[in-house]
Amino acid sequence: MREGWGRLIVGLGLTALSTHTLANNEKPTNLAVGxxxxxxxxxxxxxxxxxxFIIGNQGGAFDYIAKRGQFDIEEPISWYVGIGGWGEWDGDFGARVPLGVSYQVSQGWQVYGQVQPELNMHRGWELEVGAALGAKYHF
Structure with a gap:
């Protein structure tokens, strides 16, 4: 049962992606791995x-990035807001709202940081705050 929540989150993310792809009759064109x-x-x-899609030692998560924008500066820094879900291998699960910034380091390479208010729904409802730091390469 504990691993079930992480699988559920990943499964919902894959379902959303395949529904989007089939509805638009197109393949995803931008792939980043990091x-x-x-x-x-x-x-x-x-x-x-x-x-x-995020799979890690502690669990899994899926985020839909709903809005992106650029800061009005010369540096290649952008912001984003999303909505998602997460599940941990110990049974905790919930929803989250990632609020982040990303920086284009060079052609193809990007680093990002985000904070995400999280609603843990495992044993009642508990509001938490999480964070993430990462690096991705865009193909």
Whole structure:
């Protein structure tokens, strides 16, 4: 049962991605793969600059990046806001709202940091705050 929540979150994310792809009759065009400290040490896969899958030592998560924008400065720094869900291998699970910034280091390489208010729904409802740091390479 404990591993079930992480599988559920990943399964919902894959379902959302495949529904989007089938509805638009297209394949995801932008793939990014990287590492992050999110669910402890994690692998990050991002598709179409909107669908972020995280699998780590502590659990899994899926984020839908709903809005992106650029800061009005010369540096290649952007912001994003998303909505997602997470599950830990110990049974905790919930929803989260990632609020982040990303920096384009060089062609293809990007680093990001985010804070996310989290609603833990495992044993009642408890509001928490999480954070993540990561690096991705866009293909």
């Amino acid at each position: 590492m992050a400290v999110d669910q402890q040490l994690s692998v990050v896969v991002e598709l179409d600059n909107q669908y972020r």
